[in-house]
Amino acid sequence: MKISKIDLSKAQEDLAQLIYNTPVLSSSAINAMVGAEIYFKCENFQKTGSFKARGASHALLKLSVVEKTKGVATHSSGNHGQALAWAAQRLGIKCWVVMPENSPAVKIAAVRGYGAEVHLCPSNLPAREAGLKAVQDKTGAVFIPPYNHHNIIIGQSTAAAELLAEQPNLDAIFAPVGGGGLLAGTALAAHYFSPQTKVYAGEPAGADDAYRSFYSGTLVEEHEPNTIADGLRTTLGSINFPIIQQHVNAIYSCAEEEIIAAMRLIYERLKIVIEPSCAVPFACLIKNADAFHGQKVGIILSGGNVDLGKLPF
Amino acid sequence: MKISKIDLSKAQEDLAQLIYNTPVLSSSAINAMVGAEIYFKCENFQKTGSFKARGASHALLKLSVVEKTKGVATHSSGNHGQALAWAAQRLGIKCWVVMPENSPAVKIAAVRGYGAEVHLCPSNLPAREAGLKAVQDKTGAVFIPPYNHHNIIIGQSTAAAELLAEQPNLDAIFAPVGGGGLLAGTALAAHYFSPQTKVYAGEPAGADDAYRSFYSGTLVEEHEPNTIADGLRTTLGSINFPIIQQHVNAIYSCAEEEIIAAMRLIYERLKIVIEPSCAVPFACLIKNADAFHGQKVGIILSGGNVDLGKLPF
Numbered sequence: 001m002k003i004s005k006i007d008l009s010k011a012q013e014d015l016a017q018l019i020y021n022t023p024v025l026s027s028s029a030i031n032a033m034v035g036a037e038i039y040f041k042c043e044n045f046q047k048t049g050s051f052k053a054r055g056a057s058h059a060l061l062k063l064s065v066v067e068k069t070k071g072v073a074t075h076s077s078g079n080h081g082q083a084l085a086w087a088a089q090r091l092g093i094k095c096w097v098v099m100p101e102n103s104p105a106v107k108i109a110a111v112r113g114y115g116a117e118v119h120l121c122p123s124n125l126p127a128r129e130a131g132l133k134a135v136q137d138k139t140g141a142v143f144i145p146p147y148n149h150h151n152i153i154i155g156q157s158t159a160a161a162e163l164l165a166e167q168p169n170l171d172a173i174f175a176p177v178g179g180g181g182l183l184a185g186t187a188l189a190a191h192y193f194s195p196q197t198k199v200y201a202g203e204p205a206g207a208d209d210a211y212r213s214f215y216s217g218t219l220v221e222e223h224e225p226n227t228i229a230d231g232l233r234t235t236l237g238s239i240n241f242p243i244i245q246q247h248v249n250a251i252y253s254c255a256e257e258e259i260i261a262a263m264r265l266i267y268e269r270l271k272i273v274i275e276p277s278c279a280v281p282f283a284c285l286i287k288n289a290d291a292f293h294g295q296k297v298g299i300i301l302s303g304g305n306v307d308l309g310k311l312p313f
Numbered sequence: 314m315k316i317s318k319i320d321l322s323k324a325q326e327d328l329a330q331l332i333y334n335t336p337v338l339s340s341s342a343i344n345a346m347v348g349a350e351i352y353f354k355c356e357n358f359q360k361t362g363s364f365k366a367r368g369a370s371h372a373l374l375k376l377s378v379v380e381k382t383k384g385v386a387t388h389s390s391g392n393h394g395q396a397l398a399w400a401a402q403r404l405g406i407k408c409w410v411v412m413p414e415n416s417p418a419v420k421i422a423a424v425r426g427y428g429a430e431v432h433l434c435p436s437n438l439p440a441r442e443a444g445l446k447a448v449q450d451k452t453g454a455v456f457i458p459p460y461n462h463h464n465i466i467i468g469q470s471t472a473a474a475e476l477l478a479e480q481p482n483l484d485a486i487f488a489p490v491g492g493g494g495l496l497a498g499t500a501l502a503a504h505y506f507s508p509q510t511k512v513y514a515g516e517p518a519g520a521d522d523a524y525r526s527f528y529s530g531t532l533v534e535e536h537e538p539n540t541i542a543d544g545l546r547t548t549l550g551s552i553n554f555p556i557i558q559q560h561v562n563a564i565y566s567c568a569e570e571e572i573i574a575a576m577r578l579i580y581e582r583l584k585i586v587i588e589p590s591c592a593v594p595f596a597c598l599i600k601n602a603d604a605f606h607g608q609k610v611g612i613i614l615s616g617g618n619v620d621l622g623k624l625p626f
Contacts, residue, residue, distance in 0.1 A: 023336060025358075044584045045338075264621060271357045271617035273584040304584035308577060308626050 001150050003243070005192040011058050011154045012161050018057045018090060021162050022046050024298075027269040034289050037296045039170070040266075040282075041163040044274050044304025048114075050231075051159050051302050052083035052146070055181055058155025059144050060087050068093050073141035075121075075128040077103050078231060079303055080146035085116035096141055098131035100124075104307065147179030148237030157185030163298050164194045171295035174281035176302055177201040177210040177251065178232035180240030186300060187247035197298075201244070201251040202281030204229045204259060210236045211251045214244065228256055228312060231277030231302065252284035259283050260312045266301070267313075275306040314463050316556070318505040324371050324467045325474050331370045331403060334475050335359050337611075340582040347602050350609045352483070353579075353595075354476040357587050357617025361427075363544075364472050364495055364615050365396035365459070371468025372457050373400050381406050386454035388434075388441040390416050391544060392616055393459035398429035409454055411444035413437075417620065460492030461550030470498030476611050477507045484608035487594035489615055490514040490523040490564065491545035493553030499613060500560035510611075514557070514564040515594035517542045517572060523549045524564045527557065541569055541625060544590030544615065565597035572596050573625045579614070580626075588619040 022045045031037055043051040060072065071094030074084050081097040088095035095116040099108055100123035111118050121131035135141060145152065159182070160173055175186040183201050190197040203211050207225035219241050225233035236244075254262075263279035266272060278301045285292060285299065335358045344350055356364040373385065384407030387397050394410040401408035408429040412421055413436035424431050434444035448454060458465065472495070473486055488499040496514050503510040516524050520538035532554050538546035549557075567575075576592035579585060591614045598605060598612065 049584060267586050267621055271362065271586040273580050273586060308580055308624070311621070311624065313621050 003150060003154055003188055007154050008157050008161060008189060008192055012158045014061050015054060015057055015155065015158055018087070019047055019053050020045060022159070024163060024166050025270050025272070030265065030269050034286060036285070036289065036292045036294065038285070039163065039167050039296070039298045040270060041159055041298060041300045042272060043159055043300060043302050044272060044278065046303070048079065048082045048086045049303055049305040050079040050083065051156055051182055051300070052079040053086060054158050055152035055155035056080065056083040056144065057087040057090070059149060059151040060091050060093055062151045063142060067142045071095060071139060071141040072144045073098070073132060073135045073139070074144050074146065075099070075132045076146060077107070079305055082107065082110050082114065084144055085111045085114035089115040094141070096135045096139065098128055098135060100128065147181030147234065148239050150239065152181050153184045153188070153240065153243065155185070156182045157189040159300055160186040160189035160298070161193055163300070164189060164197065167296065167298060168194065169296060170194065170197045170298045172198045172200055172292060173298040173300070174200045174202055174285055175300045176232055176277050176280045177203050177236070177244070178277065179234040180210060180236045180244055182300060182302060183248065184240040184243040187243060191247045198249040199247060200249055200281070200284070202284035203251055203253050204232055204280055205253040205255055207232050208253045210244070211253050213241060214248070214251045227259070229259060229277040229280050231275060232280060252288055254280060254283040254287055258287060262286060264313050273304045273306065274301055275303050276312070278302050316463060316467055316501055320467050321470050321474060321502060321505055325471045327374050328367060328370055328468065328471055331400070332360055332366050333358060335472070337476060337479050338583050338585070343578065343582050347599060349598070349602065349605045349607065351598070352476065352480050352609070352611045353583060354472055354611060354613050355585060356472055356613060356615050357585060357591065359616070361392065361395045361399045362616055362618040363392040363396065364469055364613070365392040366399060367471050368465035368468035368494055369393065369396040369457065370400040370403070372462060372464040373404050373406055375464045376455060380455045384408060384452060384454040385457045386411070386445055386448045386452070387457050387459065388412070388445045389459060391420070392618055395420070395423050395427065397457055398424045398427035402428040407454070409448045409452065411441055411448060413441065460494030460547065461552050463552065465494050466497045466501070466553065466556065468498070469495045470502040472613055473499040473502035473611070474506055476613070477502060477510065480609065480611060481507065482609060483507065483510045483611045485511045485513055485605060486611040486613065487513045487515055487598055488613040489545055489590050489593045490516050490549070490557070491590065492547040493523060493549045493557055495613060495615060496561065497553040497556040500556060504560045511562040512560060513562055513594070513597070515597035516564055516566050517545055517593055518566040518568050520545050521566045523557070524566050526554060527561070527564045540572070542572055542590040542593050544588060545593060565601055567593060567596040567600055571600060575599060577626050586617045586619065587614055588616050589625070591615050591617070
């Protein structure tokens, strides 16, 4: 399936009633520091606190009537589980979420708060997949994966599409890359709506499978992530990878202390709460500031679901 | 001097080019929790990170040409010093700020960054006043006080005026009270632009001079503040007090742990960075939620200048 411009436009139209067109913030102090004109698209203000509400909503809207009746399921320790539970509740669809038993209580409560049924499982991928299969076998629920899925990618594209509508002359857009849903969506949005805008990804050096895949030309399988950016510990998706190869200009990586410094700068100057993953593209922009001197740069801030008791500063 | 409706309207017009019309945020989770429809006016996004930019700018705009040539001075350990330095730089006016020598280095750097001349002094009120007098004797600079001043009050009124323009049918507005500049301005804005809107103040129990003054009818002098809400440790101003007596419906007080819980809730749900003083009116609303059930309530979030290394959670 090739994703078309019409797919993206239609998604934006369909999602308008469900999700926020989140604000775009700037800081003259940050601009002076970096030497560029930066526009932060604030998905931390999105429903459920991250861009994941876009992809989850879009995937559910695209289900058939029969599938909607059966309900949906996923396994998640993070933002996707919350987003799917929220979107399912909004659309009147049953939802099951398999969560690792060591998930923070607040996250389990949030998923339950959105009306989903939570199944706890041991904290490893085989157990999560087995838990999901058990739920599906019992209920017939449709699996909605977090990123390796066309309708998820199309949903995530709407963040960049909104940013480009508000700031049409961006020279560049930065997005984080974990599984690649947001990055692939961002790249497609720029490709279709603003072809002169170049797309860059930021990735932690401690979880650089997308970087290695991108520059080797082969999807890297072995991946032992070690980074504070918990949203980016996932492995790049097979559907996402070719889109990224085709439409992304470069992937940058950055060190943990650069992520933390960029995160702090956003708290201090933009006065907003973001999760560490959010700070990665900004850290990469700061690190490569010379290459973007005087340019208009958009950055997708992906979410704000952070444990406030464990801020790294 | 009686402050008129025209003074307030004119200030809004004059300030429009200098300051931000800051966003108003809501959270359905917070609304469900409190049982009211709450609109947060986000002055943490204001220039220099607090509403003080409004009053300082307005006071400077009202100076005579001769006064503007002489320059301005103040003593401040906090937001007013930064706001005055910033506004003076914007308007091309010289500025001196006397700061206690134990002020955080980052605050001294911020004031200097806005082009003001910083004079350090010992950390007590007589030393600050002596430092200010020395600057004035030497330079002829005009003293711009932080709150006990008509033009400061008029400037601060513009935050509530903007909120009432965006949400015209508020049943109540909450503002914090320290020196009383923001509260008096808020009360006047409601009085002139939305007389059916009742105005409430929140104050830490550990710095409750406004509470005691309001309910005794006499401006309380003795005041030994002990609260995390550093912006509210000041003593209520003599010009502010009668305005507050006339136009404020009630002053509530709250405990330190209630301030911290309210602060955390704002970080978690609104995803924004605020200083502890900001959380005080919200803490008081939560505490008195029954009295506001089902109402539309505005809250002025006063600023976001917080030491991120010392968050109370």
